[in-house]
Amino acid sequence: MTIWLPTLMTATPQDGYELAVKMARVAIRMTQPDAEVRDRLRPVYAENADALIASSQVVATHFATVAAANDYWRDNR
Amino acid sequence: MTIWLPTLMTATPQDGYELAVKMARVAIRMTQPDAEVRDRLRPVYAENADALIASSQVVATHFATVAAANDYWRDNR
Amino acid sequence: MTIWLPTLMTATPQDGYELAVKMARVAIRMTQPDAEVRDRLRPVYAENADALIASSQVVATHFATVAAANDYWRDNR
């Protein structure tokens, strides 16, 4: 497998948020490795309010980890 | 993409709470980039008790991160 | 908007718990600003076991934050 998560460190909170979104997607890919099935499922949850909110929860959980790793980007101040 | 999350630091807990609400919304926007679809879904969850509570859970998770980043606004005392 | 969250500090754990309940409610209010709709939804989740448990989960998440902010009220000992 290629390296997709070399570090949790990011330059800004926004970059950290984008990393959290990526981390949420990778778990989906690992549980359902078939890209064709994932492509079929994507519109299902992208147009479903409950699934969108649940995805947003996963992102929030990963963002908490990334933010702690970066000491909340306090040095940016 | 424009800068929407330059920092996790806020002046007060209430500002931090509003930032958490914003962070919860952005994940939705990233998973469903089509504004028209989002506009169609919004009334679905805004009038659905389960979806409202689930959204509230995402906000709570982000608020925990923002609060830690601000050292719980202890210096405000 | 009026100030509803000036601080996370509370005198006792029980006050902190009540603050957590309030914080859970505000997210609902921000997602569904129409008081009439909220009044219509309230009996739905107040009489639904799943929704009650989900609300309880949001309170638990906020309480964790409030408790950390107050250093778990250790100074009360």
Next chain:
Amino acid sequence: MTIWLPTLMTATPQDGYELAVKMARVAIRMTQPDAEVRDRLRPVYAENADALIASSQVVATHFATVAAANDYWRDNR
């Protein structure tokens, strides 16, 4: 209201777990203050696997807070 949560400190992990169960129940009571309605709902979730697991999740979240408050009862060693 009577004092039901004077402290998060408990003598043992097991007492802490029982406190977490109590804390999970209080949120339910605050959202649905009518004891009669709660009595009606209890068998619903006590005999429903999903609701039981969801309740267990709330307890787990509160226990995390209580355990941190007690520094994981490390002094008990």
Next chain:
Amino acid sequence: MTIWLPTLMTATPQDGYELAVKMARVAIRMTQPDAEVRDRLRPVYAENADALIASSQVVATHFATVAAANDYWRDNR
């Protein structure tokens, strides 16, 4: 009640994981004390993908607490 949770300390991460599984089960037992009902419900969630994943979430939450209590077993290195 017998002592079932005397300590959060375990010798290894794997023992900690098993403790987390046990802690998840006890909450179920406390909410539904009737063993016969629980025996009836068990196959329901053991053969239901959603319930299995939800149980797995409770275990993950308890494991986080147990791992922190053991300082992540860093002294084992």
Next chain:
Amino acid sequence: MTIWLPTLMTATPQDGYELAVKMARVAIRMTQPDAEVRDRLRPVYAENADALIASSQVVATHFATVAAANDYWRDNR
């Protein structure tokens, strides 16, 4: 039982993420020990958007623990 979790320490964040995926799977195996039943359930959640997102949430929770255990791989910098 064989040793499947000797340590939470991993060389890189990506290895930590893979460990989190493994930890999520073990809880399923402990709740449903029958491999045949699990094999029957796997396609159910691998092709179901909600179940995929819920699995992703469990992974996120375990990853938070593994990341903290590794001090967020800060020494890798």
